[in-house]
Amino acid sequence: DVPPVLRNRSCAGSDLDHLRPFSDICAILCKSGAEAPQLAATRVDETAATCTVLSAEFVEVDADDRGPTLVVFVVGRPILIYRAFLTNSQQAFPYNFILHEHDFLGLVEAATHLNAHRPVASLRYPSSSHAGAIVVPPCLGIPALWLAARQNQLFVHPLPGLRFRGITALHAPCCENGLFSLVHPSGTSATVAQVHALATLDGFPDGQASFELRGPFPYARQIVQRTPRVMATKPGSGFMALAVSEAVVENPNNTGLSVDEDPLGDDWSIVRVPPVEAEPPLAPRTHSQYELWIEQTRTLSKLGQYRFSFDSDEAVLSLTWISIPGFPENSVAVGTGVNTGEDLTCRGRVLIFSTRDRDPGVIPPVYQRSVKWPVTVVGQINNYLIHAEGSKIYLEKWEGGSFNKLAFFDLGMCVTSLSSIKNFLLFGDLRKGIDFLQWKEEVATQTKNLRRLSRSPPSAPITVLACEFVVCQKSLGLVALDHAGSAHLFSYSPHSDGREGDRLLRSCATFSMGYPCRASLRLQAESGVQSVMMASGAGELLCLRPIDDQIYRTITTLLGMLCTRLPFRCGLNPRAARGHDGPPSLVAPRKNVEDAVLLRLFAFLSSPLQR
Numbered sequence: 001d002v003p004p005v006l007r008n009r010s011c012a013g014s015d016l017d018h019l020r021p022f023s024d025i026c027a028i029l030c031k032s033g034a035e036a037p038q039l040a041a042t043r044v045d046e047t048a049a050t051c052t053v054l055s056a057e058f059v060e061v062d063a064d065d066r067g068p069t070l071v072v073f074v075v076g077r078p079i080l081i082y083r084a085f086l087t088n089s090q091q092a093f094p095y096n097f098i099l100h101e102h103d104f105l106g107l108v109e110a111a112t113h114l115n116a117h118r119p120v121a122s123l124r125y126p127s128s129s130h131a132g133a134i135v136v137p138p139c140l141g142i143p144a145l146w147l148a149a150r151q152n153q154l155f156v157h158p159l160p161g162l163r164f165r166g167i168t169a170l171h172a173p174c175c176e177n178g179l180f181s182l183v184h185p186s187g188t189s190a191t192v193a194q195v196h197a198l199a200t201l202d203g204f205p206d207g208q209a210s211f212e213l214r215g216p217f218p219y220a221r222q223i224v225q226r227t228p229r230v231m232a233t234k235p236g237s238g239f240m241a242l243a244v245s246e247a248v249v250e251n252p253n254n255t256g257l258s259v260d261e262d263p264l265g266d267d268w269s270i271v272r273v274p275p276v277e278a279e280p281p282l283a284p285r286t287h288s289q290y291e292l293w294i295e296q297t298r299t300l301s302k303l304g305q306y307r308f309s310f311d312s313d314e315a316v317l318s319l320t321w322i323s324i325p326g327f328p329e330n331s332v333a334v335g336t337g338v339n340t341g342e343d344l345t346c347r348g349r350v351l352i353f354s355t356r357d358r359d360p361g362v363i364p365p366v367y368q369r370s371v372k373w374p375v376t377v378v379g380q381i382n383n384y385l386i387h388a389e390g391s392k393i394y395l396e397k398w399e400g401g402s403f404n405k406l407a408f409f410d411l412g413m414c415v416t417s418l419s420s421i422k423n424f425l426l427f428g429d430l431r432k433g434i435d436f437l438q439w440k441e442e443v444a445t446q447t448k449n450l451r452r453l454s455r456s457p458p459s460a461p462i463t464v465l466a467c468e469f470v471v472c473q474k475s476l477g478l479v480a481l482d483h484a485g486s487a488h489l490f491s492y493s494p495h496s497d498g499r500e501g502d503r504l505l506r507s508c509a510t511f512s513m514g515y516p517c518r519a520s521l522r523l524q525a526e527s528g529v530q531s532v533m534m535a536s537g538a539g540e541l542l543c544l545r546p547i548d549d550q551i552y553r554t555i556t557t558l559l560g561m562l563c564t565r566l567p568f569r570c571g572l573n574p575r576a577a578r579g580h581d582g583p584p585s586l587v588a589p590r591k592n593v594e595d596a597v598l599l600r601l602f603a604f605l606s607s608p609l610q611r
Contacts, residue, residue, distance in 0.1 A: 052076075054108065057120040059133045062149035067095040069147065069154070071120050071135050078105045078603050079135055079145060083154055102156040105603045106142030123169045123179075131177075132213060136164050140184060150214035157213055165191060203300040217541075222300055229290065232332060234321040238297045241332040241353075243316035245288040252280055254312055263370040264347070270372055274343040290316050292334060294355050294363070305360035308353060314338045317348070318387075322380045326398040327366065328354035335387055337374030348375040350387055369403070377418040381425065381439055388415035393427065395439065395450055407450040411435055417467045419522070424453075426478055428464030433457070434480045436492055436505060454492050454505045456480065462488060468520040471530040472546035478505065479532055479544060481517045486510055487534070487544060489593060509592035512578045513542055544593070555594050562601055565609065574598060 054073040061069050067084025074080060082097035119138060123131040132148035143158040144167065159167075167181040179196040200209040201220050211218040226244035233240050259265045259272070294306040310316065318335035334351045352367040373389035380386065385396045385403060391411050396403035412432025419426045425437040433456030441448045456462060463483040470477040470489075478490040489508040496502035515538040525531040531545035547555075563575050578595055602610065 052110075054138050055119055057118075059120045059122050059147070061122075061133050061147050061154065062152075065149055065152055069133070069149075070097050073108050073119065073138055075110060076107055078102075078107060079137060079142075080604075081135075081147070081154070081156070099604065100154055100156075101600060101604055102145075103600060104143065104145060104156065104158055105600060106137070108137055109139040109141070118166070118168075121166075121168045131169075134159070134167050134179075136167055146213060148213040155214055155216065157218060170195060201297075201300070203296075203298045203302075205301045222303065224293075224303065226291070227288075230316050230319045232319040232321055234330065237330055239321065239330050239332075240295055240297055240300075241319055241321070242293045242295075242303070243290060243319055243334075244293060245290045245315075247286045248289045250285045250287050251312070252284065264372055267372060270345045270347070272344065274341055276343075287313060288315065290314060290336075292316065292332075292353065294332060294353060302360075306355045306358065306363050307361075308363055308365070310336060311338065313340050314349070317374060317376050318378045320378050320380070322352070322378075322385065324380065324385060324398055325383055327352060328356040330354060330356065331366070333378045333380075333385065333387075335375030335378040337376070339374070345372055346374050347372050348389070350375050350378065377415050377427075379418045379420060381420050381423065384439075386418070386420075386425070388418070388427075390414055391429075393437075393450070406448055407439070409437065409450050409452070416464055419468045419520075421469045421471070421476075421522075424469075424476075425450075426467050426469060428467040428480060431461050431463055433460070433462040434464055434467050434478060434490070434505070436478060454503055456488075456490060456505050457500075457507070465516055465518045466520040466534070468522050468532045469530070470522070470532050470544060470546050471528070473528045475546070477508065477546060479520070481520060481534065483516050484512075485515045485517070485536070486512045487517075487593070489544075510579070511544075511593040511595075513540075514538065515540065517542070552592070552594070555596075555599065556591070558602060559594055559598050562598060566601070 052075040054075065056070060056072045058068040058070055065084070066086055069084065070082035072080040072082065079102075081100045081102065083100050084095040084097055087096065120133055120135050122133045132146060135145040135147060137144065140163050143160075143162055144164045146157045146159055148155045148157070161183065163184045163186065165182040165184050167179055170178040170180040172178065175195060175197050177198050179198075181194050181196060183192045183194055184190075185192055199211055201211075202209075204220060204222060208221060208223075211220050224242075224244060226246050228242060229245055230243040231240065264270055289312065290310040291304075292308045292310070293304045295303045314336050315338075316334060317337050320333055322331050322333045323329060324331070331352050331354045334353065335348060336351070337346060337348045339346045348371050350367075350369045350371065351365040353363060353365050355363060371389050373392070375387055375389060377388035378385070381395070383397070384406065385398070387394055387396075388411075391414055393409045393411060393415065394405055395407045396405050398404075411427055412429035412435070414430040415427050416430050417428035423439045425439060427435045427437065429435065435455045436453045437450060438453050439448075439450050462480055464480045465483055466481045468479050470479055476492065478492065480488040480490070482488065488510050490505040491508050493501040493506050496504070500506045513534070513536060515536040517534040517536045519535040521533045522530050523533055525545055529546060531543055534542045534544065536542060559575065563573060574595065575598075578593075
């Protein structure tokens with residue numbers, strides 16, 4: 001059927017294969033080692049009549065692999081990939097193989113063109129000894145898989161298209177590193193031959209324009225020689241803004257702006273001189289010097305030609321693209337903060353840049369304003385600029401060559417994040433959780449106001465690093481990502497049940513992701529569904545996607561059975577590990593988020609366990 005491990009008979013320790021961790025989801029479950037042979041024989045008898053193996057082939061994915069990779073096609077199963085491994089006492093052939101779980105769970109159906117092609121093609125080009133391998137399923141409707149490996153670790157990527165009949169490497173003057181494929185177009189019985197070239201990115205330097213497949217996802221790398229801090233992109237026009245920094249030695253003679261040169265020199269509340277004068281350090285200190293780079297994606301090899309250097313001790317805190325009447329179409333708004341000491345006033349600036357009609361080099365801001373608070377958030381709603389100065393939110397309109405304040409709102413301690421959808425705003429706070437606000441314009445009465453609809457319960461404070469909306473048809477969810485690596489899901493209800501609703505957001509779920517996430521992006525998953533992509537501090541990409549209630553109940557039941565019937569790694573329950581360990585909430589924790597990574601375990605289970 002689908003054994004988790006394929007061992008040679010002479011290998012010691014094969015009698016203990018049933019004692020496997022939770023990740024080996026095909027392990028035989030029995031009470032003692034003596035029952036393993038009997039249970040294994042029973043499983044073979046039950047599945048021999050229904051298990052149809054279409055083909056099995058070896059392929060060498062990478063020259064540094066410890067052995068070949070085995071690809072097996074079984075009807076009613078995903079594409080099965082086994083990786084060779086050696087035991088401590090084993091030095092060479094015969095190999096042992098272990099099942100590699102991947103994320104592409106399309107089931108293999110009865111073969112429609114098995115004899116028309118070789119299912120597994122090894123890719124070798126003159127420029128490199130190994131480029132991986134491509135696995136073409138014997139049926140249409142599921143994607144072909146590109147296998148790549150590095151340091152004996154396998155990476156699996158899908159090929160675009162679901163109707164490949166065969167594919168192989170192509171060596172020709174017109175396409176040195178290319179592919180030749182046979183494709184069966186939809187709605188016809190003909191077979192089309194195609195020549196493919198490996199994708200490259202325009203604007204990247206030579207040698208860096210191709211995608212690297214030996215990673216969790218294909219990527220192209222651009223070396224910037226600085227530390228990236230904040231990035232904002234505008235996919236529609238192909239613009240990118242990047243704030244970078246480098247460590248420089250502090251200049252002891254730099255005293256900053258004088259009172260006469262300071263735009264806020266008339267504000268007596270700003271503390272500019274510390275109450276105690278300290279001795280200068282024996283060794284010069286270093287600090288981060290920030291720069292802003294603006295470039296288009298098609299000319300990324302020239303990244304840094306449009307730049308702006310910020311003042312000493314000035315850090316970029318927020319960055320976003322805006323389209324406000326009165327400014328160039330592709331303008332970027334920047335919020336900064338200047339912190340020179342705990343006894344001095346922390347200040348900031350709001351700046352707007354544009355590269356239109358500018359020559360490469362240092363570009364001045366088309367607008368700037370100094371404030372006596374750090375500008376932690378900048379954004380846009382309709383045609384208005386919105387930014388946060390500490391704990392205050394300001395909504396402004398560009399009129400007569402300056403920004404006029406239309407509305408403001410006092411939030412908690414310090415605003416850390418902002419998200420908007422239509423005329424609704426979601427703010428994250430350093431300690432007070434999230435606030436759900438609405439911007440409303442009454443045309444009849446010509447009134448405009450910014451009012452709070454609801455907020456997270458103050459009895460359960462949350463340090464929010466990022467916040468975002470999720471949409472499922474007519475339902476709106478609010479997501480808060482905290483410093484402990486947990487995602488909090490809320491919903492707004494205009495009616496209160498005595499504990500939640502109305503002025504307090506209804507808590508729907510709390511899900512531990514393991515590592516803090518500071519960046520989030522809302523994407524259209526399908527018609528009427530918008531999910532949230534999150535980037536964690538451990539280099540992971542996570543997705544929070546809303547699903548139908550009936551599908552969720554089915555998934556919850558299935559995962560509950562998997563966690564009950566299968567062994568745990570080191571005795572740890574994978575569902576309990578996703579629970580939030582924090583202060584008690586107003587109501588009992590609700591379980592409305594499930595770990596979809598565990599779902600793939602079921603696809604690779606042996607038939608007796610699936611039943």
